[in-house]
Amino acid sequence: MLASLQRIITLGLLGLASGWVLYFGHAAPALAMAGFMVLIFGYTGFLAMEFLLLKQVNRHDPSPQPSWRELFSAWVAETATAAAVFYWRQPFRANEIPDQLAPPAQVTGRRGVVFIHGFFCNRGFWTPWLRCLQGQGHAFVAVNLEPVFGSIDGYAPQIEDAVHRVTRATGLAPLLVCHSMGGLAARAWLRLMKAESRVHHVVTIGTPHRGTWLARFGLGSNGRQMRLQSGWHAELDEGMPPGRHALFTCWYSNCDNIVFPASSATLAGANNVLVHGAAHVQLAFLPQVMTATLALLEGSAAPTPPLNDASR
Numbered sequence: 001m002l003a004s005l006q007r008i009i010t011l012g013l014l015g016l017a018s019g020w021v022l023y024f025g026h027a028a029p030a031l032a033m034a035g036f037m038v039l040i041f042g043y044t045g046f047l048a049m050e051f052l053l054l055k056q057v058n059r060h061d062p063s064p065q066p067s068w069r070e071l072f073s074a075w076v077a078e079t080a081t082a083a084a085v086f087y088w089r090q091p092f093r094a095n096e097i098p099d100q101l102a103p104p105a106q107v108t109g110r111r112g113v114v115f116i117h118g119f120f121c122n123r124g125f126w127t128p129w130l131r132c133l134q135g136q137g138h139a140f141v142a143v144n145l146e147p148v149f150g151s152i153d154g155y156a157p158q159i160e161d162a163v164h165r166v167t168r169a170t171g172l173a174p175l176l177v178c179h180s181m182g183g184l185a186a187r188a189w190l191r192l193m194k195a196e197s198r199v200h201h202v203v204t205i206g207t208p209h210r211g212t213w214l215a216r217f218g219l220g221s222n223g224r225q226m227r228l229q230s231g232w233h234a235e236l237d238e239g240m241p242p243g244r245h246a247l248f249t250c251w252y253s254n255c256d257n258i259v260f261p262a263s264s265a266t267l268a269g270a271n272n273v274l275v276h277g278a279a280h281v282q283l284a285f286l287p288q289v290m291t292a293t294l295a296l297l298e299g300s301a302a303p304t305p306p307l308n309d310a311s312r
Helices: 002-024 029-041 043-060 068-092 123-133 152-170 181-193 213-217 220-225 231-235 287-297
Strands: 113-116 140-142 175-179 201-205 248-253 271-276
Touching (some): 002 029, 002 068, 043 068, 043 213, 113 123, 113 152, 113 181, 123 140, 123 175, 140 152, 152 181, 152 220, 175 181, 175 287, 201 287, 213 220, 248 287
Parallel strands (some): 113 140, 113 175, 175 201, 201 248, 248 271
């Protein structure tokens, strides 16, 4: 459903921009080009406002304060990364790389992965990760969380099914890799299914573990649940067994334009790893994040890389 919606949005913008150029191109070339750029790249203005907001909201956060250079670099990177994700991979190439579960002889005994995307995304988000794993003998399933604006708790059965399929194929508890809201969906699944013993490790990337300031403008049940310090967040740890957060590695950034204040993407007792200068979507595709995360498939220790600077 989301892929269809994003195809309509993308093709609609392209059609509108092309119509603008055709209408004004002969009489006013400059106006035609300006209108085309605004229609196609207008989202960069919204991104810029997000970075300005995070700069203000993060002023009293204990995380390192982002420099203007870091913010500018993150804005440029997010402009390109968001276009690739929302204009191409998700609407048109969501199923480019199918789930890898068979033949069983190739995946049995090797740990698998369940990928869980974030808000207003689908499995196409993970295509670069799936491409890395393709043919390496690791089973993987990338879920599509639907309904798009539904309750985060309602995604638990979809995660349960994916975990079951990967575990059945490999004989091992899977690694969960989650971006943004996907990390909250994984925590909700753990709580509802009491599934700590059935997961190897949970990696969250830019997940609003304690909510985000920006969610005050969110749509749907999941948008309301992601508001800062919402009652729903408090319920996530009710009845939590001691040490559950030790299952988690939480990647976060001081330039995350969606999840801020920055420290809201951390969990007490987890392996919290700060990356300097990375934007929200960009963070999921940094080589150091991907390499350290996938290394967990071969070992048992959580990744403990030094602080990184995405702007370098």
